[in-house]
Amino acid sequence: xxxxxxxxxxxxxxxxxxxxxxxxxxxxxxxxxxxxxxxxxxxxxxxxxxxxxxxxxxxxxxxxxxxxxxxxxxxxxxxxxxxxxxxxxxxxxxxxxxxxxxxxxxxxxxxxxxxxxxxxxxxxxxxxxxxxxxxxxxxxxxxxxxxxxxxxxxxxxxxxxxxxxxxxxxxxxxxxxxxxxxxxxxxxxxxxxxxxxxxxxxxxxxxxxxxxxxxxxxxxxxxxxxxxxxxxxxxxxxxxxxxxxxxxxxxxxxxxxxxxxxxxxxxxxxxxxxxxxxxxxxxxxxxxxxxxxxxxxxxxxxxxxxxxxxxxxxxxxxxxxxxxxxxxxxxxxxxxxxxxx
Amino acid sequence: xxxxxxxxxxxxxxxxxxxxxxxxxxxxxxxxxxxxxxxxxxxxxxxxxxxxxxxxxxxxxxxxxxxxxxxxxxxxxxxxxxxxxxxxxxxxxxxxxxxxxxxxxxxxxxxxxxxxxxxxxxxxxxxxxxxxx
Numbered sequence: 153x154x155x156x157x158x159x160x161x162x163x164x165x166x167x168x169x170x171x172x173x174x175x176x177x178x179x180x181x182x183x184x185x186x187x188x189x190x191x192x193x194x195x196x197x198x199x200x201x202x203x204x205x206x207x208x209x210x211x212x213x214x215x216x217x218x219x220x221x222x223x224x225x226x227x228x229x230x231x232x233x234x235x236x237x238x239x240x241x242x243x244x245x246x247x248x249x250x251x252x253x254x255x256x257x258x259x260x261x262x263x264x265x266x267x268x269x270x271x272x273x274x275x276x277x278x279x280x281x282x283x284x285x286x287x288x289x290x291x292x293x294x295x296x297x298x299x300x301x302x303x304x305x306x307x308x309x310x311x312x313x314x315x316x317x318x319x320x321x322x323x324x325x326x327x328x329x330x331x332x333x334x335x336x337x338x339x340x341x342x343x344x345x346x347x348x349x350x351x352x353x354x355x356x357x358x359x360x361x362x363x364x365x366x367x368x369x370x371x372x373x374x375x376x377x378x379x380x381x382x383x384x385x386x387x388x389x390x391x392x393x394x395x396x397x398x399x400x401x402x403x404x405x406x407x408x409x410x411x412x413x414x415x416x417x418x419x420x421x422x423x424x425x426x427x428x429x430x431x432x433x434x435x436x437x438x439x440x441x442x443x444x445x446x447x448x449x450x451x452x453x454x455x456x457x458x459x460x461x462x463x464x465x466x467x468x469x470x471x472x473x474x475x476x477x478x479x480x481x482x483x484x485x486x487x488x489x490x491x492x493x
Numbered sequence: 494x495x496x497x498x499x500x501x502x503x504x505x506x507x508x509x510x511x512x513x514x515x516x517x518x519x520x521x522x523x524x525x526x527x528x529x530x531x532x533x534x535x536x537x538x539x540x541x542x543x544x545x546x547x548x549x550x551x552x553x554x555x556x557x558x559x560x561x562x563x564x565x566x567x568x569x570x571x572x573x574x575x576x577x578x579x580x581x582x583x584x585x586x587x588x589x590x591x592x593x594x595x596x597x598x599x600x601x602x603x604x605x606x607x608x609x610x611x612x613x614x615x616x617x618x619x620x621x622x623x624x625x626x
Contacts, residue, residue: 167547171548242499
């Protein structure tokens with residue numbers, strides 16, 4: 153099959169074609185840009201939900217249960233499950249699917265595992281492309297499960313419409329929740345393993361952190377800006393009409409699906425709110441902007457790395473830096489001048 | 494031309510035995526050989542394995558059986574793959590499999606069978622040399 157045929161079959165929801173199209177996008181195989189261009193007009197319809205949180209917090213189990221809940225409501229679900237690739241061998245053990253295999257015979261659920269392939273930030277470089285394939289081929293929801301994150305893997309915030317940040321009892325004190333980074337990107341907080349001791353404390357700490365911030369820990373307001381304090385100050389009319397989204401704190405026991413229906417309801421409510429106050433347009437614009445700039449930067453950089461003259465100049469400058477004859481900023485500016493001229 | 498091609502392998506335990514140490518050892522070895530291993534875990538039906546292999550677009554399906562049901566389960570997976578029109582996936586098996594059963598399994602399309610004592614290096618080498626795409 154050539155890419156045209158794969159695209160037309162994928163858009164008709166032929167599972168094998170969808171799967172092959174994902175490989176084309178993930179591996180940047182020959183023809184991938186044309187294939188991507190062909191599907192892109194069909195994207196933008198799915199509700200993209202990111203599920204992130206520390207390793208072992210129950211993300212995969214939660215994703216499995218969220219998918220089951222949405223299926224029960226007659227919706228279709230695409231899942232992109234990301235696990236880390238080895239920085240040494242490039243290999244990966246992708247184990248998220250293990251918790252979701254009961255959906256494998258359901259045509260309304262498509263699960264794809266991805267290795268990060270050297271990309272930091274909690275997802276793979278190609279994750280956004282894979283999400284677009286599942287969106288274009290008509291899945292109502294696309295769930296992205298990030299790698300187990302620490303404190304600073306926040307790229308999911310630029311890919312998803314709604315980010316559910318999973319926390320579990322026993323990970324640290326109240327200072328952890330007011331640190332910058334991951335804690336700022338949750339549109340919804342899910343405290344999983346609620347049968348464990350310490351769950352009330354985690355909930356109280358998150359609530360306190362939300363109170364300190366006034367409204368949301370970051371992304372909902374200042375990060376996206378649309379109805380943030382500055383807009384309110386300038387007297388934007390609709391800002392006054394819609395109260396700011398305060399990230400709800402939900403408690404779940406993913407293993408038994410307890411609290412999962414509420415997570416789904418809250419994701420839907422969040423989407424409703426985004427659509428209502430214009431933030432959805434803003435979020436998707438930001439995603440498009442970061443994607444466009446990233447691709448341009450990739451293309452520029454690849455063009456440079458492939459050019460022997462540039463490489464030679466870079467190496468010459470690098471020697472000067474290594475011998476302490478020049479500082480790295482001067483060398484960088486020097487190289488830039490050479491490239492631009 | 495293809496910038497990021499990785500060998501993708503589905504490692505699965507079909508049937509009802511609960512012994513997955515062998516499968517995990519193989520999964521780890523393939524990971525260390527630079528492959529992307531999708532591990533689906535215990536008690537998978539042939540239907541689940543084939544569905545997962547298609548969604549994950551794998552180059553290889555590697556199955557481990559220690560229950561003695563290999564002469565039913567392996568051919569069943571091959572049959573389902575054929576029914577779905579999948580002919581470019583390398584299928585290998587492993588586990589406690591008597592020598593006299595191996596020719597029959599190969600006849601139905603299992604490319605190689607690795608029994609106790611096989612080295613993981615051989616498995617890696619076999620996969621690298623025999624993938625169909």
